[in-house]
Amino acid sequence: MPSKGVSSFVFAAGAAITLFSFNAFSDPLPPDLTYRPLPMQPFSEVKDQDEAMKPAVMQRQRDLFSKRYDLADRPMEGVMMSGGMKPVQAGVRVKLADGTTWDSLAGMKPAEIRDRGVLPEGFLPLPHVKQATGGQVFPQNQIDIIADQEHRDLRRFDVDFDLPDHLTPEFPPPIFLTTHPELGDVSRGQLLTIRNYYEFMNGIITPVQMEGLRLLLTPFPQEEFNQTEDRKVAEQSLGVACLDCHSNFHSNAAFHLTPDVRPQADRFRLDTTSLRGLFNQQIHGSKRSLRSVEDFTEFEQRTAYFNGDHVSATRKGVHLPDRPNQVAMMAQMQNIIDFPPSPKLDPFGRLDPALATEQELAGEKIFLGKGRCASCHIPQTAFMDNNMHDLKLERFYHVGKTYNDFVTLPDGPIKTFTLRGIKDSPPYLHDGRLMTLADTVEFFNLVLGTKLEQEEKDALVAYLLTL
């Protein structure tokens, strides 16, 4: 026995030395896997090719969407988003694999679903409209208003926005301030832009909030919107503003690729998150767990703007906001954006039985109990737990399959997002892979193995609408 112990030690030591010396001689993978390469074609040539490719790019994405989802315009009767401008969409939109039902899936073990290949494709991570290029893509309503007011072009020549309008948040969304609850929505039904923010907000916010707002509305160079040949907008561009995606501090469903993963084909899609209720959030960024809104605001110039590539940023003209002045003011402004009103919730995030319906109360019971939603979405802390969790969806599918040039890999831990005002924020999950609240209920019913009855699922949706 002792001699075996000694020989294991010798073997282990030998392996360590071998590894060590192997490192010294090895080549890293090619630099392009981590760093953004410089384009090797003239801009005009790239633009011509991109434009020629665009119809096929859009058709391929439409095909993927129609294979995965029912995208019909089917609003819920009498349920509007918080501004009263857009109805909330009804029903499950993820399509089932042939020969399955939601109940039959719920009755199968994850490995069985994986091996039979029957996980609904709509539950898989959603590809960017053009994975190889990636970058920010804005919805048409945002493009139109910014063109009209600022004469700034947010239209890409290589891709269009890929979601139908009725499956995105209302636009422009209302703005509620923690500092002036009595005023209600202060947006005047308009989109805040660099052209109108002062008139709308003077007399309501403080000077430092105003300066923060100005910066959040000021365009700065971005990976696809800049003045170099490496851009996807026709003219040399002033760039994009923070609130071009976070319209009125909410979301217009503009999307991007995560800055936190390489290489390009592995980067997952990101749906713009709302900034409502940021004051209660202790971690920021779906993958990064940044600890303050100041950190996040500062670092977005490296990430949302430049994909986590500070080398590329330097060449295109990065804006580095001054931490004690500009960043702090931008954070102050973001920190006064409230959730939309939810009159049926008490101060601890629980339904007031005097105001809620039977069905909503039944939904809350499931949320807190059988549905296991409140394990992470804790009502008292604004329906968050300030943690990241790994749902391990890859238990249900074989990883590594490529869809539209995007390699489907495990999501890994993702931040718990708030559910306050959730009816205003379609599509759902960090990448926007689910179109309706009913989809999210089916998704979590399967992933968490909660085996809910149809009646319970309906109650859960009714409850989510009250948040």
Place this chain on the structure above:
Amino acid sequence: MYRYAIIVGIASLTATSAVAQMGNPGFWGADTKMEKPGVPAPHQTNNTDRLFAQLAAAGGKAEVEFAKMTLQKSTSKSVKGFAEMMTKDHGAANDKLRELAEAAKIPLPKDITPDHTETKKRLDGLDGRDYDIAYVKAQIVDHQKTAQLLAWEIGSGEDAQLQRFAAQTMPKVLRHLQAAQTIHAELTGAAIR
């Protein structure tokens, strides 16, 4: 009962005047006449008082004009009810404001502001539900602005009577705002607190 009413009356008078007259002398007019040190004589105004009176008068005038237009155009019971409340409440407030402005020799505008003219033009072109929603939305914005304007006068004015007028008007304006928000929610399904 009678004695109780008197006590309440005195208490509220004292409270109002104490709150309304403790301004920052750094922002009083340079030519302010003093009743006694720290207390401007009645009807002494600074720029805040004068601009407040002018903006509030123009706003009040516009509210009444919009309300009259709404009583003719709208068919919604709640929207018409709101418009009636506007005519009544703003009519009374406008009279009171005019009286105070005259006493303080503040000239008041004869016309509504360009902002309101623009809104009026927009409302003119609308009918039915579109009109009701546009009117109520405009009312929400107007009352939001008015609430901020009143708070400005309460905090920064010099003329105690105008400040008291602003303080007395504030709860009414917030009630109007809430009423407009409620009607907007009824019409559109928007969320309210």
